[in-house]
Amino acid sequence: MNPSSTPTTAALSAHGIIAGYAGVNVLHEVSMEVAAGEMLAIVGPNGSGKSTLLRVLAGTMRPWRGRVELEGAPLDSFDRRALARRIASVSQENTVAFCFTVMEIVLMGRAPHLGAFRFEGRRDLEIAEAALDRFDLLPLARRHIEELSGGERKRVFLARALTQEPRVMLLDEPTAFLDLKHVVGIFTRLRELASSRGMAVVATLHDLNAAAAYADRVMLLKDGRVVGCGAPAEVLTERNLRSVYETEIYVGTNPITGKIAILPAHDPALR
Amino acid sequence: MNEMSNQADRGALLGAYLTPARMASVLLALLVILVISMLIAAEFGTARISLVRAVTDPKSSDHAIFFAARLPRLMMAMVVGAMLATVGAALQALVRNPLAEGGILGISGGGALGAIVALVFLSRIGGSETTIVPLVAFGAALLSTVAVYRLAEVDGQLEPFTLLLVGVIFNAFWGAAIMVVNSVVNFYYAHSILFWLMGSLEAPTWQEVELVAALGLAGFAVLAWHARDMNLLSLGDEAAAELGVEVDRLRRLIFIATSVMIGAVVSVSGIIAFVGLIVPHMLRLAFGSDHRLLLPASLIGGAVFMVIADLIARVAISPAEIPVGAITALFGGPFFVYMLRREGGRPLGL
Numbered sequence: 005m006n007p008s009s010t011p012t013t014a015a016l017s018a019h020g021i022i023a024g025y026a027g028v029n030v031l032h033e034v035s036m037e038v039a040a041g042e043m044l045a046i047v048g049p050n051g052s053g054k055s056t057l058l059r060v061l062a063g064t065m066r067p068w069r070g071r072v073e074l075e076g077a078p079l080d081s082f083d084r085r086a087l088a089r090r091i092a093s094v095s096q097e098n099t100v101a102f103c104f105t106v107m108e109i110v111l112m113g114r115a116p117h118l119g120a121f122r123f124e125g126r127r128d129l130e131i132a133e134a135a136l137d138r139f140d141l142l143p144l145a146r147r148h149i150e151e152l153s154g155g156e157r158k159r160v161f162l163a164r165a166l167t168q169e170p171r172v173m174l175l176d177e178p179t180a181f182l183d184l185k186h187v188v189g190i191f192t193r194l195r196e197l198a199s200s201r202g203m204a205v206v207a208t209l210h211d212l213n214a215a216a217a218y219a220d221r222v223m224l225l226k227d228g229r230v231v232g233c234g235a236p237a238e239v240l241t242e243r244n245l246r247s248v249y250e251t252e253i254y255v256g257t258n259p260i261t262g263k264i265a266i267l268p269a270h271d272p273a274l275r
Numbered sequence: 276m277n278e279m280s281n282q283a284d285r286g287a288l289l290g291a292y293l294t295p296a297r298m299a300s301v302l303l304a305l306l307v308i309l310v311i312s313m314l315i316a317a318e319f320g321t322a323r324i325s326l327v328r329a330v331t332d333p334k335s336s337d338h339a340i341f342f343a344a345r346l347p348r349l350m351m352a353m354v355v356g357a358m359l360a361t362v363g364a365a366l367q368a369l370v371r372n373p374l375a376e377g378g379i380l381g382i383s384g385g386g387a388l389g390a391i392v393a394l395v396f397l398s399r400i401g402g403s404e405t406t407i408v409p410l411v412a413f414g415a416a417l418l419s420t421v422a423v424y425r426l427a428e429v430d431g432q433l434e435p436f437t438l439l440l441v442g443v444i445f446n447a448f449w450g451a452a453i454m455v456v457n458s459v460v461n462f463y464y465a466h467s468i469l470f471w472l473m474g475s476l477e478a479p480t481w482q483e484v485e486l487v488a489a490l491g492l493a494g495f496a497v498l499a500w501h502a503r504d505m506n507l508l509s510l511g512d513e514a515a516a517e518l519g520v521e522v523d524r525l526r527r528l529i530f531i532a533t534s535v536m537i538g539a540v541v542s543v544s545g546i547i548a549f550v551g552l553i554v555p556h557m558l559r560l561a562f563g564s565d566h567r568l569l570l571p572a573s574l575i576g577g578a579v580f581m582v583i584a585d586l587i588a589r590v591a592i593s594p595a596e597i598p599v600g601a602i603t604a605l606f607g608g609p610f611f612v613y614m615l616r617r618e619g620g621r622p623l624g625l
Binding site: 085101106107133142 | 288290291293372500502503504506507509517518520559
């Protein structure tokens with residue numbers, strides 16, 4: 005074999021994952037991997053198993069069969085705290101009971117690095133401050149989380165995840181319900197972080213255009229099976245999308261960025 | 276330039292999170308308030324005494340009243356209040372709901388029933404009541420806690436309204452059971468039914484004070500050690516797990532520690548409700564929600580609250596006495612309604 009094609013160890017990989025809830029099988033033999041510095045988008049219709057896959061990758065849900073490896077070591081070989089120092093997750097819903105300030109929430113990302121009662125040290129504070137700064141949150145540091153808008157809250161939780169100093173970030177719909185400005189801002193920052201820190205980013209996305217514009221690779225799921233995985237232009241084809249979403253879809257080119265652009269092609273007036 | 280913006284950032288972060296200095300100053304201030312309220316509460320009662328004479332003149336009646344009656348009672352008020360408030364704060368963290376509290380959720384009721392049943396049996400067969408009664412009360416409180424938690428869980432989610440309804444049902448049920456046991460069994464030295472249902476700090480012995488304080492401190496140590504994990508729990512079970520918390524283990528620890536504390540408290544003071552609701556809520560409003568401060572602040576704040584409530588119970592209609600649980604409920608009822616209305620906009624803080 006060609007020695008130059010020898011794969012370097014993936015940051016996170018899953019092999020033959022079968023998983024589900026209460027006897028209902030959601031994922032069928034799903035395999036994937038993401039490299040350090042890479043941004044992988046998981047797309048697919050509702051109920052295709054995107055969030056379940058993220059749970060399995062995060063280690064909060066045990067697969068029935070198959071295995072997940074973090075930098076070549078089985079996920080089971082890490083305890084929860086060790087895992088939290090390497091993998092950070094941001095879920096779709098971010099509810100907080102009780103009134104915490106933005107800074108308090110972001111500092112929670114240091115918890116896996118600190119002992120039970122130890123206060124955050126200088127370095128912890130600097131890391132949190134840099135994460136706040138990265139997401140333009142410094143002016144909001146003292147505000148209470150419940151006073152913030154949806155976009156601001158999402159940034160707070162991304163900053164908290166960043167404060168964990170993870171090797172892998174798992175994001176469930178990081179830009180759902182956000183306006184375009186926030187979508188662009190968040191993806192730009194995530195891309196920067198992936199390349200500057202060699203962080204692997206895995207994000208589930210409904211927005212196919214965002215996946216096409218920002219992800220290095222796209223994984224297309226349908227009914228818990230992988231339909232395709234690779235460069236956006238190779239996976240997000242009219243043929244694939246038509247079969248997965250069961251509707252007419254047009255794939256063109258964004259004249260400004262040169263990336264592919266996806267539009268629904270079903271015209272109700274024509275019927 | 277860089278230096279300047281750095282300084283501005285530091286300003287933005289000032290007071291945005293808990294520092295050791297802030298924690299120390301808050302706890303110190305609360306301690307001062309506790310000492311002052313203890314001094315006031317020591318002077319007043321059915322008989323007004325002089326603290327100075329009580330300490331300096333061992334032959335005075337002031338000395339006798341102070342050391343035999345008033346001091347143990349003050350200590351008991353302090354310990355009971357401290358435990359009720361920290362248990363409240365911990366249960367609220369557990370169920371992610373500021374309206375949770377041992378009395379409201381019916382856990383204290385379960386513990387009290389356990390204590391009564393233990394007393395009845397011991398009066399028949401004989402045995403050391405000071406250790407066995409709190410032990411049985413602990414078991415009953417633990418069963419109640421787990422039952423309330425499991426019943427309020429719908430599809431893995433704790434529904435706030437279901438939780439409160441389950442509490443209402445448990446309270447009614449345990450209350451009725453206590454009535455029945457008390458009516459059927461005519462035990463000679465038993466506390467009155469009012470003691471169990473309304474709570475009272477009348478005539479504690481030093482031995483009781485010591486036992487409850489020891490159990491309380493042990494429970495508090497376990498809770499305080501997991502204060503940071505409780506902060507993470509506010510983000511939800513899954514998010515807490517993703518931040519390194521062993522959620523099931525933490526939940527079991529909180530179940531056990533709070534049940535030990537509730538068991539100890541109810542076996543000496545009956546059901547005293549609302550302290551665990553009012554005190555943590557006020558402290559959160561004043562000092563924020565970080566449990567590293569909230570738990571020790573509740574310990575001291577609960578003691579202050581109870582010492583004052585007990586003072587009112589003793590002097591309001593002196594020489595007669597109001598059960599201290601009636602005082603806390605008179606304050607707590609309207610307070611609960613206020614919190615319910617306030618939290619009404621969002622689903623009860625969830």
